[in-house]
Amino acid sequence: MPGDGDVVFKTRWLSLDPYLSFAMIGSGSGGASWPVQGRVIGEVVQSRSPQIPVGSVVLASGRWREWNVASGADVEVLPVDPRWSDTVHFGVLGASGLTAWVGMTLAALQPGETILISAATGPVGSVCAQIARERGARVLGIAGGEEKCRVATTHYQYDDCLDHRLTGLKDRIAVAAPQGIDVLFENVGAPSLDPALPTMNSGGRVILCGLAAHYRSADPIALTNFRLILRKRLTMRAFAWTDHPDLHAAGRAWLTDRLASGTLAYDETVSHGLSQAAQAYVAMLTGKGLGKHLLQLAR
Amino acid sequence: MPGDGDVVFKTRWLSLDPYLSFAMIGSGSGGASWPVQGRVIGEVVQSRSPQIPVGSVVLASGRWREWNVASGADVEVLPVDPRWSDTVHFGVLGASGLTAWVGMTLAALQPGETILISAATGPVGSVCAQIARERGARVLGIAGGEEKCRVATTHYQYDDCLDHRLTGLKDRIAVAAPQGIDVLFENVGAPSLDPALPTMNSGGRVILCGLAAHYRSADPIALTNFRLILRKRLTMRAFAWTDHPDLHAAGRAWLTDRLASGTLAYDETVSHGLSQAAQAYVAMLTGKGLGKHLLQLAR
Numbered sequence: 001m002p003g004d005g006d007v008v009f010k011t012r013w014l015s016l017d018p019y020l021s022f023a024m025i026g027s028g029s030g031g032a033s034w035p036v037q038g039r040v041i042g043e044v045v046q047s048r049s050p051q052i053p054v055g056s057v058v059l060a061s062g063r064w065r066e067w068n069v070a071s072g073a074d075v076e077v078l079p080v081d082p083r084w085s086d087t088v089h090f091g092v093l094g095a096s097g098l099t100a101w102v103g104m105t106l107a108a109l110q111p112g113e114t115i116l117i118s119a120a121t122g123p124v125g126s127v128c129a130q131i132a133r134e135r136g137a138r139v140l141g142i143a144g145g146e147e148k149c150r151v152a153t154t155h156y157q158y159d160d161c162l163d164h165r166l167t168g169l170k171d172r173i174a175v176a177a178p179q180g181i182d183v184l185f186e187n188v189g190a191p192s193l194d195p196a197l198p199t200m201n202s203g204g205r206v207i208l209c210g211l212a213a214h215y216r217s218a219d220p221i222a223l224t225n226f227r228l229i230l231r232k233r234l235t236m237r238a239f240a241w242t243d244h245p246d247l248h249a250a251g252r253a254w255l256t257d258r259l260a261s262g263t264l265a266y267d268e269t270v271s272h273g274l275s276q277a278a279q280a281y282v283a284m285l286t287g288k289g290l291g292k293h294l295l296q297l298a299r
Numbered sequence: 300m301p302g303d304g305d306v307v308f309k310t311r312w313l314s315l316d317p318y319l320s321f322a323m324i325g326s327g328s329g330g331a332s333w334p335v336q337g338r339v340i341g342e343v344v345q346s347r348s349p350q351i352p353v354g355s356v357v358l359a360s361g362r363w364r365e366w367n368v369a370s371g372a373d374v375e376v377l378p379v380d381p382r383w384s385d386t387v388h389f390g391v392l393g394a395s396g397l398t399a400w401v402g403m404t405l406a407a408l409q410p411g412e413t414i415l416i417s418a419a420t421g422p423v424g425s426v427c428a429q430i431a432r433e434r435g436a437r438v439l440g441i442a443g444g445e446e447k448c449r450v451a452t453t454h455y456q457y458d459d460c461l462d463h464r465l466t467g468l469k470d471r472i473a474v475a476a477p478q479g480i481d482v483l484f485e486n487v488g489a490p491s492l493d494p495a496l497p498t499m500n501s502g503g504r505v506i507l508c509g510l511a512a513h514y515r516s517a518d519p520i521a522l523t524n525f526r527l528i529l530r531k532r533l534t535m536r537a538f539a540w541t542d543h544p545d546l547h548a549a550g551r552a553w554l555t556d557r558l559a560s561g562t563l564a565y566d567e568t569v570s571h572g573l574s575q576a577a578q579a580y581v582a583m584l585t586g587k588g589l590g591k592h593l594l595q596l597a598r
Contacts, residue, residue: 227488
């Protein structure tokens with residue numbers, strides 16, 4: 001029975017996000033809480049909130065199940081826009097796009113600099129690359145497999161993309177960045193940071209955005225080349241897009257404008273049916289597919 | 300035979316600095332170059348530089364041997380000051396003091412914040428603590444042994460100092476910083492950073508100044524708790540004092556003023572005779588003694 005101010009909504013979409021692993025693995029001996037609580041999009045079917053009519057499409061924190069109840073104050077009513085799917089609000093017009101925008105703002109990339117982006121074809125990395133390109137940088141990526149690297153250079157405007165599944169990544173990074181790396185936009189963690197650090201320029205910046213490799217493991221993955229951070233006098237800045245509300249308006253404007261003009265490439269990898277959620281999640285975490293990973297529930 | 304513009308000086312003092320380990324260990328298969336080239340203070344006995352008369356006391360990059368030759372353009376003539384030993388220009392009035400000043404400026408410590416300083420009684424950490432105290436922070440240190448911790452609190456104005464030789468460092472840090480740590484001033488590396496990271500506040504700053512523990516080892520020492528840098532949205536900034544010349548004048552002024560008024564505590568650990576250099580160096584690197592480590596050559 002919904003309380004005063006609550007809305008009940010039918011879950012239409014689940015966002016499959018790497019950070020959910022923390023909750024799934026559970027902290028310490030506590031274990032995980034099921035169903036998973038993540039970001040969902042749904043259609044309101046019952047409302048006790050005067051601001052949110054039945055039929056509204058909302059983005060909310062919700063559980064991976066067919067129905068959810070939330071306080072109207074805690075949900076975001078999505079604008080109806082025939083130009084694109086509601087799911088852009090999970091990704092390119094939502095957290096992923098704004099994460100890329102905020103991180104690239106903190107990176108203060110200059111024309112002629114070289115940036116290396118890990119998880120190059122992910123929903124954050126793919127937008128970063130297009131922002132970096134606009135700013136006049138040399139844009140390098142790291143991705144898993146030949147096909148992703150092909151998409152990175154043909155679709156997301158990377159100058160070059162290195163396949164981390166092949167051997168000798170450290171040496172290939174050095175060859176691809178003959179002027180050294182000024183900015184490392186890190187979405188993965190030690191498996192890409194360790195081989196990239198030797199090619200960083202002195203005084204360079206590491207933007208620490210995600211640690212996808214580390215989310216898979218309950219045990220910490222160590223950073224081996226840690227001392228190069230001092231040797232090269234780097235600044236490593238970790239952030240969450242939600243900590244920088246002052247940057248959101250400009251980010252939304254840029255992303256919406258580019259999306260509307262068809263000049264911002266993005267991809268979605270969609271699975272179907274609640275029964276596929278676990279499998280789709282693991283596929284995302286292990287690098288299958290491109291862009292934002294979603295699960296669509298039955299209509 | 301000294302060339303035009305050169306000076307010949309009798310070596311009086313060697314500065315025993317942790318960073319020299321890089322050269323001693325040698326990079327890759329190259330091996331080390333002997334005698335060690337480090338910072339030395341000497342007295343000019345022959346000069347072909349019109350600006351530097353015989354009898355000048357100079358600080359220069361020189362080898363660990365009784366005589367050195369250098370270009371006059373590359374040496375710093377030290378001011379004669381009867382208030383203190385020439386050796387303050389290695390330490391509290393030189394690189395150590397300015398390193399502390401520059402690092403503390405980058406840290407932007409605020410009144411009421413908590414700072415944790417590793418290698419608390421070293422030549423950098425001991426000055427950092429006194430700057431932090433003046434800025435109204437709660438000042439915590441990590442040092443090796445009961446005696447150093449006693450000196451830290453009685454001599455260098457630390458509120459509390461934790462002995463890393465005892466077990467349970469991580470838990471003791473958490474107890475000593477009930478409000479969490481806002482700034483970690485890191486002089487040692489992973490052995491203090493790993494146990495301190497869980498107590499860092501979200502949005503906190505890590506000033507990466509030195510990695511004394513890592514210099515001892517030809518193999519990298521990994522940072523295990525690396526992912527906490529993201530989880531806590533920290534900024535880790537590595538620096539060298541020489542990269543910030545704009546901050547030197549203010550630093551020299553503060554240090555000189557405090558030294559002249561007798562309100563800046565510092566220590567020197569002095570060994571004697573070139574034959575003791577290797578032993579004295581290892582003693583410094585393994586945490587014997589307090590403050591700046593020096594070796595005095597025979598007069």
